Amino acid sequence: MGSKTKFTFKGPAYNMFADSVAGGAFGPMLRWAGYDHLVVTGAASRAVYLYINNDRVELRDASRLWGMGARETHKAIRKELEDEEVETACIGQSGENRVTFASITSSGWRAAGRCGGGAVMGSKNLKAIAVKGTKGIGASDPQAFFQLSLEMIERVQALPIIENFKLEGTIQAVELYDTVGSNPWKYYRGIVNPADIRDKLSAKAYNSLFKIRPVSCSTGCATACSAFHRIEGHETPLASRYRGPGDKPEYLAVATVGSLCAIPDYAAISYFYSATNDYALDFLEVGHACAFLMELWDKGIITSQDSLEWMGEPVSFEWGNVEALEKVVESVVFQRNQLGEFFREGVYKGVQRLEQVKGVPLLKYCVYGKGGSVLNEESRPFPTWMTNHAVSSRGCCHMRSVTMVDKMGLTDVSQALLGRPEAGTRFVPDLKGAFSAVNEHIVAAYNCVGICIVKACFDPIQLPPGSYAEAYTAITGVPMTPEEIYLAGRRAANVEKAFNSRLGYTRKDDTLSERWLKEPLADPGPTPAGITVSDYLDHTLTEYYLWQGWDPETSLQKRETLEMLDLNGVADILAKEGMLVE
Ligand code: SF4
Incomplete structure (x- = not known):
């Protein structure tokens, strides 16, 4: 099932509520040290790391660690503490340099990638949190808990999708998305990868290219859809450039490097994934x-003269140039030139800076939302995904209500959750906003329980979050029903919404860039021609707010909804600030 760790903060990347979830073993180790939740306030005057060893808590000097990447930091802390069981959550050079979308790396290799948690730690001069716990976890009813755990593992293993997950992990989506039209080829010019490169990007290609060691990314997962591999140097055209050990990439890394930048080479993709x-x-x-930048190069808007000025050397941004990708990453991480400064606060602000420098409008070419990058996959044909992106509480992101319901036409899932099948009917807006709302509570509930959502999102009816209610009671002794687990998710979604309302966000902010809203799909492929998001987004948004119990005109929460969720205190605060509909 997996045990995930969640980092929550006010996000420097998009200036709103933020959280980010990682695998690794940091969270479970923190629990074994006796802590459910850790709150870090204030800032240190010099580089430190926080060391927690059961009840002992101390700040230690981290000047020696400053400048190290996450893997080296993880190893160096273990060495300094002379303890190979210590787990860490640390930042790399990006967080030190206050790149606003810097992430936090757990156990030296699993990222809490989105929203800029690394910049928050960097601003506190907090290089890492290291933890060792030996207390174990007391269970109220250990026998029942172990029995329920075994049953749950059997249920997960019996899911029809699980065999393929074990073999392919999330990169199985590459092939699926080529059939439904959801790969962002050359910065959204095509919605599928061209036929001649599909074989290079499939999960089967990855599995056949490298020597792979399957591994679970987090404690307690029997699926092990992650893997380590070794690149010998002969496997792909770019393999000799990236010899050495690496991590199996997730789908979005394949979409970003393989499709968006048109570099269909698994050695480059996995290098980029591991390096970031x-x-x-x-x-x-x-x-x-x-x-x-490749898009602008292709349009003739930037040239090597620009790169010479911004990066100190001429760089070609032709599609597929892996050197350009390496140099952009290094420019941003190390803040070593003007291009790095342009993009220190992400794509949206970076493009605005480019506009100033070039003196021409450029945002119209950019696919962004809520102040930053969308999740790099083509989502225009799928109204649940576009609704998710537009309303997400943590920046432009589909993960809040991640679902395959309209990508795979899962009418049975729609029927089970909404009592009607239409959310599973492709390319029409009906019930897509409703599904986004209800599924958001389900995903939030999974995250509250702390389990991996990648399998569950495919099958929220066979493995609903309420399945964990009995186990929750067995371990805590607190009575819990499936309905209460679902309501916990709904409460979490409402608290996030309230946080953002207090920052002034309303319905007008739940939107997307012009290019995604108005540009018809250029390469219809498996989708109906001419579809534009602005045809349906207003409809799905209104439906989403209604199913949330929020005011459809402003998107603000209603007192009756918050009181029904026992969030009366939240309602009072919002009322005082004029951000509640009474
Ligand atoms: S299913 Fe995959 S992503 Fe989820 S916890 Fe297991 S290894 Fe990690």
């Missing part, structure tokens, strides 16, 4: 920045 985890940088923002 080590620099602790959100690969979606930085990969998007490079792909956007």
